[in-house]
Amino acid sequence: xxxxxxxxxxxxxxxxxxxxxxxxxxxxxxxxxxxxxxxxxxxxxxxxxxxxxxxxxxxxxxxxxxxxxxxxxxxxxxxxxxxxxxxxxxxxxxxxxxxxxxxxxxxxxxxxxxxxxxxxxxxxxxxxxxxxxxxxxxxxxxxxxxxxxxxxxxxxxxxxxxxxxxxxxxxxxxxxxxxxxxxxxxxxxxxxxxxxxxxxxxxxxxxxxxxxxxxxxxxxxxxxxxxxxxxxxxxxxxxxxxxxxxxxxxxxxxxxxxxxxxxxxxxxxxxxxxxxxxxxxxxxxxxxxxxxxxxxxxxxxxxxxxxxxxxxxxxxxxxxxxxxxxxxxxxxxxxxxxxxxxxxxxxxxxxxxxxxxxxxxxxxxxxxxxxxxxxxxxxxxxxxxxxxxxxxxxxxxxxxxxxxxxxxxxxxxxxxxxxxxxxxxxxxxxxxxxxxxxxxxxxxxxxxxxxxxx
Amino acid sequence: xxxxxxxxxxxxxxxxxxxxxxxxxxxxxxxxxxxxxxxxxxxxxxxxxxxxxxxxxxxxxxxxxxxxxxxxxxxxxxxxxxxxxxxxxxxxxxxxxxxxxxxxxxxxxxxxxxxxxxxxxxxxxxxxxxxxxxxxxxxxxxxxxxxxxxxxxxxxxxxxxxxxxxxxxxxxxxxxxxxxxxxxxxxxxxxxxxxxxxxxxxxxxxxxxxxxxxxxxxxxxxxxxxxxxxxxxxxxxxxxxxxxxxxxxxxxxxxxxxxxxxxxxxxxxxxxxxxxxxxxxxxxxxxxxxxxxxxxxxxxxxxxxxxxxxxxxxxxxxxxxxxxxxxxxxxxxxxxxxxxxxxxxxxxxxxxxxxxxxxxxxxxxxxxxxxxxxxxxxxxxxxxxxxxxxxxxxxxxxxxxxxxxxxxxxxxxxxxxxxxxxxxxxxxxxxxxxxxxxxxxxxxxxxxxxxxxx
Numbered sequence: 001x002x003x004x005x006x007x008x009x010x011x012x013x014x015x016x017x018x019x020x021x022x023x024x025x026x027x028x029x030x031x032x033x034x035x036x037x038x039x040x041x042x043x044x045x046x047x048x049x050x051x052x053x054x055x056x057x058x059x060x061x062x063x064x065x066x067x068x069x070x071x072x073x074x075x076x077x078x079x080x081x082x083x084x085x086x087x088x089x090x091x092x093x094x095x096x097x098x099x100x101x102x103x104x105x106x107x108x109x110x111x112x113x114x115x116x117x118x119x120x121x122x123x124x125x126x127x128x129x130x131x132x133x134x135x136x137x138x139x140x141x142x143x144x145x146x147x148x149x150x151x152x153x154x155x156x157x158x159x160x161x162x163x164x165x166x167x168x169x170x171x172x173x174x175x176x177x178x179x180x181x182x183x184x185x186x187x188x189x190x191x192x193x194x195x196x197x198x199x200x201x202x203x204x205x206x207x208x209x210x211x212x213x214x215x216x217x218x219x220x221x222x223x224x225x226x227x228x229x230x231x232x233x234x235x236x237x238x239x240x241x242x243x244x245x246x247x248x249x250x251x252x253x254x255x256x257x258x259x260x261x262x263x264x265x266x267x268x269x270x271x272x273x274x275x276x277x278x279x280x281x282x283x284x285x286x287x288x289x290x291x292x293x294x295x296x297x298x299x300x301x302x303x304x305x306x307x308x309x310x311x312x313x314x315x316x317x318x319x320x321x322x323x324x325x326x327x328x329x330x331x332x333x334x335x336x337x338x339x340x341x342x343x344x345x346x347x348x349x350x351x352x353x354x355x356x357x358x359x360x361x362x363x364x365x366x367x368x369x370x371x372x373x374x375x376x377x378x379x380x381x382x383x384x385x386x387x388x389x390x391x392x393x394x395x396x397x398x399x400x401x402x403x404x405x406x407x408x409x410x411x412x413x414x415x416x417x418x419x420x421x422x423x424x425x426x427x428x429x430x431x432x433x434x435x436x437x438x439x440x441x442x443x444x445x446x447x448x449x450x451x452x453x454x
Numbered sequence: 455x456x457x458x459x460x461x462x463x464x465x466x467x468x469x470x471x472x473x474x475x476x477x478x479x480x481x482x483x484x485x486x487x488x489x490x491x492x493x494x495x496x497x498x499x500x501x502x503x504x505x506x507x508x509x510x511x512x513x514x515x516x517x518x519x520x521x522x523x524x525x526x527x528x529x530x531x532x533x534x535x536x537x538x539x540x541x542x543x544x545x546x547x548x549x550x551x552x553x554x555x556x557x558x559x560x561x562x563x564x565x566x567x568x569x570x571x572x573x574x575x576x577x578x579x580x581x582x583x584x585x586x587x588x589x590x591x592x593x594x595x596x597x598x599x600x601x602x603x604x605x606x607x608x609x610x611x612x613x614x615x616x617x618x619x620x621x622x623x624x625x626x627x628x629x630x631x632x633x634x635x636x637x638x639x640x641x642x643x644x645x646x647x648x649x650x651x652x653x654x655x656x657x658x659x660x661x662x663x664x665x666x667x668x669x670x671x672x673x674x675x676x677x678x679x680x681x682x683x684x685x686x687x688x689x690x691x692x693x694x695x696x697x698x699x700x701x702x703x704x705x706x707x708x709x710x711x712x713x714x715x716x717x718x719x720x721x722x723x724x725x726x727x728x729x730x731x732x733x734x735x736x737x738x739x740x741x742x743x744x745x746x747x748x749x750x751x752x753x754x755x756x757x758x759x760x761x762x763x764x765x766x767x768x769x770x771x772x773x774x775x776x777x778x779x780x781x782x783x784x785x786x787x788x789x790x791x792x793x794x795x796x797x798x799x800x801x802x803x804x805x806x807x808x809x810x811x812x813x814x815x816x817x818x819x820x821x822x823x824x825x826x827x828x829x830x831x832x833x834x835x836x837x838x839x840x841x842x843x844x845x846x847x848x849x850x851x852x853x854x855x856x857x858x859x860x861x862x863x864x865x866x867x868x869x870x871x872x873x874x875x876x877x878x879x880x881x882x883x884x885x886x887x888x889x890x891x892x893x894x895x896x897x898x899x900x901x902x903x904x905x906x907x908x
Contacts (some may be wrong), residue, residue, distance in 0.1 A: 002775065002776050002777050003776075004499075004500060004503055004544050004547065004548055004772070004775065004776050005496070005499075005500075005544070005548055006496070006498055006499070006500060006530075006531065006532040009496035009497075009498060009532075010496070011493070011494065011495050011496055011545070012493070012494070013493075013549060013552055013553075014491040014492065014493055014553075014559065017491075017492050017493055017494060018491070018492065021492060029838070032812070032840045033835045033838060033839070033840055033841065034835060034841070034842075035812045035815070035840060035841055035842030035843065037468040037471075037472070037811040037812070037860065038468065038471050038472065038475060039465070039466070039467075039468055039471055040465065040466070040471060041465050042459070042460070042463035042464070042465055042578055043463075043497070043564060043566070043578060044460055044463060044578070045458075045459075045460070046458060046459075046460060047522060049458055050522075051522075059522070059523050060521070060523045060524070062521075062522040062523065063519045063520070063521070063522065063530070064519070064520050064521065064522035065517045065518070065519065065520075065534075066517070066518050066519075066520055066526075066529075067514070067516075067517070067518065067568055068501060068504075068505075068513070068516040068517065068518035068533045069513050069514045069516065070514070072520075072526035072529070075520075075526070076460075076517070077460070078460040078463075079522045080519075090458050090459070091465065093458065094458055094459055095467060098467055099467075099468075100855070100856045100859040100860070102845070102846065104842070105468065110497060112497075114521055124496055124497060124498070134846070136846070137846075138845055138846065140824070140843075140845040141845060144843070144845075269825075270828075270832065318458070321456065321458065322456050322457075322458050323456050357491040358486070358489045358491070361489070370594070371723075374724075378601075378724065381487045381488060384483070384487060385487070386486045386487055386489060387487065387488070387489055388488075388489030388558070389489065389594075389598070391556070391592055391594040391595060391598075392556065392588070392590070392591075392592065401554070402554045405554040406491065406554070
């Protein structure tokens with residue numbers, strides 16, 4: 001027996017898919033409430049656009065396209081996108097004259113990466129991004145993006161009855177840059193310093209102080225050639241302090257600290273559970289200011305479920321490729337990794353909610369008339385009630401089991417007797433209560449019943 | 455200046471995308487009303503699954519995948535899907551034990567084909583499919599699928615204020631097969647006969663009678679070696695008759711005619727504008743019974759906007775590949791080609807509807823407090839009103855022009871004066887009426903206002 005689904009490409013059964021769809025609806029409605037508009041970019045971009053911004057690690061994971069029948073000679077100049085930020089920047093350059101700025105958009109699409117297969121890593125996954133792009137964007141937009149994402153995840157957890165808090169950890173690259181400036185950490189050392197900070201949550205504090213090994217097997221701390229052990233511990237002490245009260249003697253350090261402080265205070269005032277966390281740096285090198293990651297409180301090993309930040313160079317880089325002239329817009333955005341979040345929630349047993357796949361089912365009662373059963377079913381459908389009509393002749397037990405597998409709460413009997421009375425019998429498939437209802441009153445009855453059940 | 459978007463991959467501006475999204479919502483809600491449940495399959499399938507069912511023409515259009523950085527040596531064993539029917543059949547084989555039959559599902563996803571670039575042909579497009587798969591499926595499901603699709607398109611046209619009728623043209627391959635049997639049209643001739651019927655709407659009647667040229671440049675009629683000219687005209691006369699009244703002397707012909715007659719009558723009784731049309735055959739060779747195409751009445755050059763049919767072998771073929779044993783399910787389904795339909799409607803100037811991208815916008819009034827403006831904006835958002843907050847300092851004219859570009863109907867002024875009175879000024883951005891409203895009453899006021907405007 002052969003597996004016909006390629007590894008690393010997940011697919012869901014209908015009863016799980018309906019939960020994912022509800023999560024998507026909540027994301028969509030929250031993004032729209034905050035004034036973001038939807039766009040969709042093609043699944044592909046030109047190779048040169050993708051590789052200009054992918055970084056080496058991501059570049060290796062890009063899926064190129066070729067004509068399957070034609071073979072290797074028919075390689076295309078475009079490949080599947082690996083994220084939605086690069087396509088968005090390209091979209092802005094492309095449609096600049098037709099858009100008004102600040103341009104606030106959201107995108108919910110699949111992206112592809114040739115990741116090595118492992119639990120929670122997928123070759124195809126859905127991302128749900130919000131971003132703003134504009135000229136001289138104030139940090140109000142950093143705040144709005146984070147506020148939007150926080151509200152979205154809160155709504156989603158509430159809907160799914162997941163009683164866990166969420167906290168947004170924010171930092172600002174300008175502040176870390178200023179810190180590097182103050183301590184004279186430059187060049188290669190600065191890169192290593194960022195990498196070291198980023199490793200904080202992936203190791204113990206003891207190991208962190210020793211300096212974790214990076215992907216090339218070198219100790220990161222050794223790469224920090226211009227920081228002595230003493231200096232390093234001094235910086236570390238600062239970073240560990242409850243930084244929301246910090247005051248710096250240095251003017252530059254203080255000024256760059258103000259931006260993250262302001263972001264923090266504004267989010268607090270809007271009810272966002274925000275944490276100032278200098279160990280958040282975000283790997284990708286296009287970030288230039290605010291950076292953030294979102295965690296489930298007390299469940300840090302759940303991983304970050306939503307992250308993003310400010311990037312001021314991205315559009316300019318893509319613009320250079322196009323040869324177009326224009327403003328060098330900055331941007332800020334964030335993303336919910338829906339596929340990964342869903343998989344995490346499922347693995348943790350938190351996706352227990354049952355959502356009916358239809359509201360009602362018209363059963364195939366022996367000796368009933370097809371026309372009457374269809375008339376009743378279509379009457380409900382016309383009122384927007386999701387109604388399944390069961391057509392095959394089958395024992396009622398089999399029909400009930402079909403209804404149960406779709407979580408359908410109400411069964412409709414429209415048999416010979418009922419047809420005579422121009423009525424139907426409605427059965428609550430959960431508690432088995434049943435009601436004889438005149439056809440004229442049926443829609444109202446079902447609507448009320450559903451309100452109580454759902 | 456270089457074009458950064460690959461040819462044949464369409465993308466929309468936000469004001470068009472919101473129309474496409476509304477069309478998707480209407481499709482989704484209709485499919486669900488009829489009891490279909492949503493699934494999504496990966497964008498890729500194994501090459502052998504795709505090529506087993508693609509047919510040669512489609513096979514040439516399949517996009518294979520390889521590692522972009524790694525080059526031709528890194529070709530994958532999976533490729534992008536070219537339709538949703540083959541993936542669905544694979545899904546059924548894969549998850550057979552977890553599904554209940556008849557399995558009624560819908561799928562709304564992108565598919566990819568390496569089509570030569572031309573107006574209305576895309577390399578990437580969205581299809582919206584409904585299908586039922588089951589053991590011994592009755593033709594009630596053929597009828598239900600067509601009823602579902604007809605209602606969907608009717609709703610969509612109504613929403614878009616497109617005042618054009620829709621008609622579903624149905625035929626049945628069993629009937630055409632029986633006709634071939636009666637007239638002794640077999641083997642290669644039968645294939646040519648199907649091709650000839652299919653060409654009916656693409657040519658004049660005179661040319662049709664002469665026999666249209668096929669893709670190899672041969673005259674199709676010449677390929678019909680076992681039909682004399684007289685016999686051909688006799689068949690053609692039958693096909694041209696108002697066939698809903700037809701009676702056949704031949705038992706086999708009459709029996710196979712009954713199925714399409716029953717389908718026709720049942721659809722009529724449900725209010726579907728159905729036409730019996732023996733010239734509809736559908737190119738793909740997996741269809742075995744009912745086939746249909748949907749047209750805009752009196753606008754046949756608009757092309758078919760939705761089509762499908764009954765296929766009884768598809769699942770079995772995919773099952774063979776898997777080496778699994780099990781039932782040889784039959785299926786019936788149809789598809790709305792959303793991208794193509796959208797492009798057609800747009801080209802015909804029929805997509806005139808303006809849908810607001812947000813409901814309201816809080817303007818940046820001079821000397822106003824950021825905190826108050828945000829308080830008002832977030833109050834609306836909390837009630838589900840799509841609210842944009844304009845943050846940059848800019849002249850009101852520029853802000854109005856931003857609002858207009860997003861079709862936003864209501865502007866909110868929350869300035870110094872208003873803050874003192876704990877109120878705001880709401881301006882109807884269309885007729886410029888303006889209202890001073892207390893903050894406590896604001897949500898209700900806006901909701902009522904929107905009800906009247908939208």
